[in-house]
Amino acid sequence: MQSDLKALKIGEGELETLSGLDVNDIFVGGIFGGTYRPSVWRDSKKLFFFCLTEVSVFVLILVFTLPVGFILTQDSTQGGEIQRTLQFLTINLSVAFVLILGWNFYLWSKQKSLASLANLLDEVDKYNEVIKAVEIIDKLAAIGHLPANLINRDGVLEALRVTKESLVCSLMTEKILRQHKSFIARRQELFINIENNLLTLRTLEVNSQASEYGRLLNEALEIGMSVYKEVKKLQS
Amino acid sequence: MNYFTVLITLLRDRDNFVEEIHHKARLKTKITALLISSSIFLAIYGGIIGAFASPLQVFASAIKLPALYLITLIICLPTLYFFNAFFGSKQSIGQNLALLLTAISITAVLLFSFAPVTLFFLITIRNYQFFILLNVVIFSLTGFIGISYLYQIMRPESEQLGPTSASSVEASIGDDFVVADADQKSNKRSNKITDPALKTRTNILRFWLGLYAFVGCQLAWTLRPFFGAPGQAFELFRPREGNFYLSVIQSLLEILTN
Numbered sequence: 251m252q253s254d255l256k257a258l259k260i261g262e263g264e265l266e267t268l269s270g271l272d273v274n275d276i277f278v279g280g281i282f283g284g285t286y287r288p289s290v291w292r293d294s295k296k297l298f299f300f301c302l303t304e305v306s307v308f309v310l311i312l313v314f315t316l317p318v319g320f321i322l323t324q325d326s327t328q329g330g331e332i333q334r335t336l337q338f339l340t341i342n343l344s345v346a347f348v349l350i351l352g353w354n355f356y357l358w359s360k361q362k363s364l365a366s367l368a369n370l371l372d373e374v375d376k377y378n379e380v381i382k383a384v385e386i387i388d389k390l391a392a393i394g395h396l397p398a399n400l401i402n403r404d405g406v407l408e409a410l411r412v413t414k415e416s417l418v419c420s421l422m423t424e425k426i427l428r429q430h431k432s433f434i435a436r437r438q439e440l441f442i443n444i445e446n447n448l449l450t451l452r453t454l455e456v457n458s459q460a461s462e463y464g465r466l467l468n469e470a471l472e473i474g475m476s477v478y479k480e481v482k483k484l485q486s
Numbered sequence: 487m488n489y490f491t492v493l494i495t496l497l498r499d500r501d502n503f504v505e506e507i508h509h510k511a512r513l514k515t516k517i518t519a520l521l522i523s524s525s526i527f528l529a530i531y532g533g534i535i536g537a538f539a540s541p542l543q544v545f546a547s548a549i550k551l552p553a554l555y556l557i558t559l560i561i562c563l564p565t566l567y568f569f570n571a572f573f574g575s576k577q578s579i580g581q582n583l584a585l586l587l588t589a590i591s592i593t594a595v596l597l598f599s600f601a602p603v604t605l606f607f608l609i610t611i612r613n614y615q616f617f618i619l620l621n622v623v624i625f626s627l628t629g630f631i632g633i634s635y636l637y638q639i640m641r642p643e644s645e646q647l648g649p650t651s652a653s654s655v656e657a658s659i660g661d662d663f664v665v666a667d668a669d670q671k672s673n674k675r676s677n678k679i680t681d682p683a684l685k686t687r688t689n690i691l692r693f694w695l696g697l698y699a700f701v702g703c704q705l706a707w708t709l710r711p712f713f714g715a716p717g718q719a720f721e722l723f724r725p726r727e728g729n730f731y732l733s734v735i736q737s738l739l740e741i742l743t744n
Contacts, residue, residue, distance in 0.1 A: 263511060272514040280514030306489070306522045313525060314560075316553040320709070320723060335542070335722045 252388060258410050259381050260374050260417065268421040269367060270429065276300050278364050278371065281307065282353075285360035287368045289375075307353065311346040318345055363431075367424055370417070377413055384410075492519035493591060500588075504639045507584045508577075517580065520587040521556070527594035528552040532712065534604050538617055539714025546722060547712050554709055555590050558702040559583075565697065569690045574683045575642070585639055593632030600624045614716050615741045621713070622734060629702075633695055642687040703730040 266272055271279040276296055278284050281303065290296045319342040323334055384406060492515065496503045507516065532551030536543035563586065567579045577585075607620055706712070707730040711721060 266512055272512050274515060281518045283514065306525075309529070310521060310525055313549060313553045313556060316549060316709075317557065324723070331719060331721055335546075335720075338722055 252385075254407060255381060255385055255388070258407065258414055259378060260414065265371070265374065265421070268418060268425065269371075270425045271364075271367070273371060276303065278368060279360075285357045285364050287371060288361070288365070289368070289372050304350070304354075308346060308350050311349050311353075312342055315342055315345045315349070318342065363428070367421075367428065370420055370424060374417055374421075377410070377417060381410065489519040489522045492516055493523040493595070496520070496588060496591060497595065500635075504585070504588065507581055507588070510578070510581060513580050513584055516584050517587060520584070520591045524587065524591040524594040525552040525556065527591075527598040528555060531594075531597045531601055531604070534601055534608065535621060535713055538608055538614070539711075539716060539718075540720050542720045543711070543714035546720075547714075550709050550712055554702065554706055555593070558698065558705050559586050559590060561701055561705075562694065562698045566690075566694045569694070570687055573686050573690065575687060586636065588639065589632045589636035592635055593628050596628040596631060597624065600628070612716075614713070615737050618713060618737050619741065622737075629699075633699070637691065637695060640691055642684045642691075706730060707733070 260268075262273065269278075271284065273279070275287075276290055276299055277286055286300060287296075290300045319338040322341050323338045384403070388403075503516075507513065528551045529548040532547040532549070533544045535551075536545070536547030563579070563583060566586075567582050570577065570582070604621065604624065607617065611617070708723075710724050714720065
């Protein structure tokens with residue numbers, strides 16, 4: 251790959267830095283603590299690997315819940331060894347089944363919070379595919395299979411550069427909004443309360459301009475209102 | 487996503503892989519991939535050693551062998567993390583887990599590489615004591631290599647990022663030569679100050695490796711049988727009696743006095 255094209259590619263390491271999460275084809279934020287990308291359902295290969303991951307996680311859970319079955323069947327004297335094995339398997343499989351259901355529920359519950367990041371990652375995938383297409387055209391042109399001026403290479407690279415900048419900016423904005431989501435949500439309630447209190451204050455027969463307290467409160471309310479407006483602009 | 491890709495990356499470029507762990511690069515992916523791939527390799531080898539006795543033992547050992555390694559790791563991980571943190575380590579528990587899993591994955595791959603050898607002797611020699619001792623040798627060898635590698639990568643010195651890398655970046659900016667020089671001097675001073683802490687953490691690591699082997703052997707004894715005695719009915723777990731070391735000595739004596 252030519253160096254100018256290589257510099258435009260957004261790799262997984264760069265994605266991790268921009269989004270703050272470990273991302274790959276199937277999962278965002280890792281298997282434990284993250285969620286699956288919705289694009290998994292649209293691609294049969296990704297769906298296959300996702301199912302393989304589910305099976306692998308089930309086997310891992312079985313391995314880690316072995317002590318549970320061991321402790322519960324250790325002193326069991328009823329029936330023979332086969333009976334004890336079946337009891338052990340029942341306990342282990344039940345615990346593993348409950349845990350894997352819980353894990354899948356957790357994955358589903360995280361979908362909403364990471365939906366916008368997942369969409370951005372799909373855009374990054376499409377962007378990287380365009381880079382791959384340009385690389386293939388370059389290789390074919392180099393061996394003479396295609397005419398060298400098939401595409402306006404400089405124009406394409408410039409467009410890709412602009413696209414990369416906007417993708418990077420979107421990823422960083424999404425990261426900031428996601429990391430401060432609870433702060434913004436709390437502040438939204440506070441700003442709504444401030445708005446209501448401002449209306450209440452104005453109806454009171456108090457000369458807020460004259461008193462020091464009123465002046466400070468007005469300044470704080472004005473600052474709060476302007477920050478609230480900026481946050482709303484950032485969100486839209 | 488292919489979990490074996492991470493394992494292949496580890497085998498091809500171990501130093502870079504460990505360096506990425508020190509920098510917390512893609513830690514969750516590494517941990518998951520190493521957990522899954524090491525479990526699969528250990529399960530395959532466990533199935534082979536269980537095949538000596540019966541089909542039921544194949545399934546039992548396929549679950550027990552990964553459980554042995556991974557549960558030993560989970561039991562011993564908090565000790566290592568908290569002791570290191572107390573004596574100045576900046577590594578997170580995720581980094582510690584990733585480094586330990588790196589060593590276990592290498593052990594698992596080495597065991598898997600011995601699978602054809604074990605299968606060969608399983609088919610050609612039906613001597614239980616010989617099979618046991620062959621596997622004691624294989625497990626000891628792979629365990630020794632895994633633990634040696636773990637000692638190399640977990641040593642406190644390998645955790646320190648070289649001051650030369652930081653100072654070379656600053657030295658390229660003309661005005662910062664003085665800053666770079668002062669930076670190197672302060673780094674040398676701080677290294678001297680932390681030397682006793684480094685020595686303590688090295689000793690903690692050595693102690694922990696002994697603890698890991700001890701817990702591992704005892705867990706192996708608790709979860710037995712892995713091979714299944716020929717002629718005896720299938721047993722999921724044997725009653726808790728005796729210990730691992732006595733059993734190895736008894737096997738040696740039986741071979742010699744056959």
